Amino acid sequence: MRIVVASGKGGTGKTTVATSLALVGGASVRCLDCDVEAPNAALFLHPVLDRRQEVGIPLPRVDTALCTHCGKCAEVCQYHAIAVLGQTTLVFPELCHGCGSCTRLCPEGAITEHLHVTGVLEGGMTAEGLEFARGLLQVGEPMAVPIIRELKRWPPLRRPALEIWDAPPGASCPVVETLRGADFALLVTEPTPFGLHDLKQVVGIARALEIPAGVVVNRDGIGDRKVDAYCADQGLPILLRIPMERRIAEGLARGRSLLETAPDYRPAFQALLAAIQDRVNAEYAP
Amino acid sequence: MMKQLIVLSGKGGTGKTSVTAAFAHLAAQSRLAGQVVIADADVDAANLELVLQPQVLETQPFQGGQVAVIEQDTCLVCGGCAEVCRFDAIIERDGQYLVDPIACDGCAACVYQCPTESIRMEPQVAGKSYVSESRYGPLYHANLDPGQENSGKLVTLVKQRARLRALDDDRQLVLVDGPPGIGCPVIAAASGADLALIVAEPTAAGVHDMQRVLGTLRHFGVPALVCINKADIYPEGAEEIETSCRADGVATVGRIPFDATVAAAMVAGEAVTAFRPTAPASLAIAAVWELVLASLEAPA
Amino acid sequence: MKLVISIAGDNLQSPFDARFGRAAAFCLVDSDTGAWTAHANPALEAAGGAGVQAAQFVAGLGARAVVSGAYGPKAYASLSAAGIAMHLAPGNAPRTAADVLALFNAGELSQAQAATQDGRH
Numbered sequence: 257m258r259i260v261v262a263s264g265k266g267g268t269g270k271t272t273v274a275t276s277l278a279l280v281g282g283a284s285v286r287c288l289d290c291d292v293e294a295p296n297a298a299l300f301l302h303p304v305l306d307r308r309q310e311v312g313i314p315l316p317r318v319d320t321a322l323c324t325h326c327g328k329c330a331e332v333c334q335y336h337a338i339a340v341l342g343q344t345t346l347v348f349p350e351l352c353h354g355c356g357s358c359t360r361l362c363p364e365g366a367i368t369e370h371l372h373v374t375g376v377l378e379g380g381m382t383a384e385g386l387e388f389a390r391g392l393l394q395v396g397e398p399m400a401v402p403i404i405r406e407l408k409r410w411p412p413l414r415r416p417a418l419e420i421w422d423a424p425p426g427a428s429c430p431v432v433e434t435l436r437g438a439d440f441a442l443l444v445t446e447p448t449p450f451g452l453h454d455l456k457q458v459v460g461i462a463r464a465l466e467i468p469a470g471v472v473v474n475r476d477g478i479g480d481r482k483v484d485a486y487c488a489d490q491g492l493p494i495l496l497r498i499p500m501e502r503r504i505a506e507g508l509a510r511g512r513s514l515l516e517t518a519p520d521y522r523p524a525f526q527a528l529l530a531a532i533q534d535r536v537n538a539e540y541a542p
Numbered sequence: 543m544m545k546q547l548i549v550l551s552g553k554g555g556t557g558k559t560s561v562t563a564a565f566a567h568l569a570a571q572s573r574l575a576g577q578v579v580i581a582d583a584d585v586d587a588a589n590l591e592l593v594l595q596p597q598v599l600e601t602q603p604f605q606g607g608q609v610a611v612i613e614q615d616t617c618l619v620c621g622g623c624a625e626v627c628r629f630d631a632i633i634e635r636d637g638q639y640l641v642d643p644i645a646c647d648g649c650a651a652c653v654y655q656c657p658t659e660s661i662r663m664e665p666q667v668a669g670k671s672y673v674s675e676s677r678y679g680p681l682y683h684a685n686l687d688p689g690q691e692n693s694g695k696l697v698t699l700v701k702q703r704a705r706l707r708a709l710d711d712d713r714q715l716v717l718v719d720g721p722p723g724i725g726c727p728v729i730a731a732a733s734g735a736d737l738a739l740i741v742a743e744p745t746a747a748g749v750h751d752m753q754r755v756l757g758t759l760r761h762f763g764v765p766a767l768v769c770i771n772k773a774d775i776y777p778e779g780a781e782e783i784e785t786s787c788r789a790d791g792v793a794t795v796g797r798i799p800f801d802a803t804v805a806a807a808m809v810a811g812e813a814v815t816a817f818r819p820t821a822p823a824s825l826a827i828a829a830v831w832e833l834v835l836a837s838l839e840a841p842a
Numbered sequence: 843m844k845l846v847i848s849i850a851g852d853n854l855q856s857p858f859d860a861r862f863g864r865a866a867a868f869c870l871v872d873s874d875t876g877a878w879t880a881h882a883n884p885a886l887e888a889a890g891g892a893g894v895q896a897a898q899f900v901a902g903l904g905a906r907a908v909v910s911g912a913y914g915p916k917a918y919a920s921l922s923a924a925g926i927a928m929h930l931a932p933g934n935a936p937r938t939a940a941d942v943l944a945l946f947n948a949g950e951l952s953q954a955q956a957a958t959q960d961g962r963h
Contacts, residue, residue, distance in 0.1 A: 330898065335890060335891055336885075336888060336890070336891025336892075336894040336895045336898075337891060337894075339894045339897070339898050339920050339923075340898075341897065341898065341901050341920050341921075341923040341924035342901070342923055342924045342925055344923035344924075346894075346919055346920060346923055348891065348894060348916050348919075351890050351891045351894070351916075
């Protein structure tokens with residue numbers, strides 16, 4: 257079973273919830289940090305990252321001896337990442353999406369591909385024995401999605417019984433790529449107008465992907481009650497509320513997981529995990 | 543001379559938008575009154591409008607990327623499209639090949655390989671962009687439909703239109719609320735900026751992400767300042783940020799304390815500095831604004 | 843010589859547009875005879891790579907020189923590869939394409955020796 261923890265708005269406590277769920281899930285859990293632009297789960301899980309793989313985009317390389325400047329590559333490229341001008345064929349790496357069309361369609365076979373590294377995958381085990389992996393987008397590189405895609409494809413060390421994935425914030429392609437194929441979307445929000453606005457965006461994605469969803473209200477007590485009203489109206493279950501507590505905020509600031517700072521939350525997260533599992537099982541029951 | 547200021551954070555939820563809204567309010571009270579164009583470049587999570595209460599004057603559909611569409615009548619079900627697709631966007635279901643429009647990257651590789659020319663590319667409306675008049679000046683903003691891609695393109699569009707407006711009206715400042723992260727939308731939003739203010743958070747995650755966004759700005763040659771929000775949650779973390787910035791030659795321009803007034807202002811739909819000007823967070827943001835302004839106006 | 847001027851409009855009297863990749867249109871002028879045609883910029887709505895696409899388009903028009911206000915790194919690399927000379931006209935004063943043509947003919951426009959702006963704006 258794969259649970260993706262998402263939020264829309266950043267900083268609502270996605271990583272806090274994802275890592276806490278992973279920690280109560282036991283040793284058969286694999287936790288993936290798919291927020292490749294700002295990956296933080298490792299700061300709370302403290303894995304020993306001893307696996308590493310460079311990933312990126314297959315970039316075309318033109319053999320000038322074979323190229324006839326016919327322009328086919330430029331014609332098929334939807335990203336204008338390859339251009340033929342006079343007797344020169346230019347490749348613009350930062351525009352290339354690595355689709356392979358130019359290489360495949362070059363009539364002279366003058367194009368080959370080589371990996372343009374845009375990020376790295378790292379993985380390892382935590383002291384609790386759970387498997388962890390993350391992607392890191394290289395600074396200055398624009399495209400997060402290929403890193404997430406490769407992270408999803410990276411073979412686990414062992415078959416996990418439960419996958420907990422931490423999604424990036426926002427509501428565009430990186431979030432969609434993370435949510436695709438999930439069994440459940442756990443949406444963490446805060447009870448403020450910003451939290452609600454962005455929650456609606458990510459609910460829209462979960463609906464479009466037909467993934468059942470539930471909500472965690474973090475920092476409960478700040479703001480207003482409109483998230484509750486929205487969830488009731490949309491039939492979205494609120495599965496957990498975490499009140500605004502200074503000791504939790506301070507603990508997280510120091511890099512301590514929620515359960516380290518507040519072990520009294522353990523039963524609540526165990527109940528949350530059980531509730532999600534029940535919902536998923538009910539969803540897929542014959 | 544027109545200047546562009548972008549507010550960024552790396553990590554989401556550090557208070558970027560609350561700071562931007564306060565800046566818009568403070569600018570409207572200062573000698574920059576009537577001189578500012580505001581742009582919300584966080585199009586995935588466009589929250590500035592919740593505080594600036596804009597009157598929308600103009601709405602335009604935003605054409606995002608294109609997606610492949612398979613004509614089932616002429617499709618031979620050969621599977622060539624699924625083979626060439628590197629985005630896992632072509633799915634076989636019940637003896638048919640279908641395109642998952644959300645996964646489709648718009649590369650058209652499938653179009654070029656199809657032996658019966660049964661695949662075409664269709665543009666998609668991916669969101670809307672708006673021109674509004676807000677309480678603190680013209681606001682350029684947008685909404686990306688959930689799950690759409692190309693937010694970098696929409697960010698570029700919003701920012702370009704704001705910039706052109708500033709040039710047309712001869713306004714002095716384009717104030718941009720940036721997206722979180724370090725990828726495509728951030729690069730699109732930050733390029734061409736004269737100055738970036740990073741709203742950092744004194745948390746383990748906040749420090750880590752601030753360093754990544756500073757790296758991105760350095761890569762693209764945009765000068766940066768850092769302010770620390772919710773600084774008193776973890777003063778040691780605030781010191782760590784200041785030390786790290788000093789080592790990198792980046793100036794820090796103030797600490798903003800944790801203050802429940804910020805959330806209350808958000809609920810009231812107001813900038814915190816307008817909602818309660820004497821609240822600790824408001825006073826601290828006003829001090830940050832003065833330093834940012836001085837840095838923006840200093841000769842390069 | 844065939845010259846392209848970036849414009850915000852559809853004729854020789856249209857305002858000069860100081861952007862290259864994102865210019866609304868291009869005015870193709872024969873600097874010897876003054877005969878002109880206007881061409882919408884196909885790169886205007888491009889998600890990325892507007893400079894590359896515009897450069898390919900201008901090269902396809904057979905231009906030997908361009909006048910614009912700024913060239914991004916990709917546009918610069920593309921136009922250089924095509925052997926097209928890049929001239930600079932300042933965008934800060936209102937000018938028509940005809941004004942720009944007169945400046946060009948008078949030899950008053952300098953050539954860009956490198957990309958003059960970052961590529962994404």
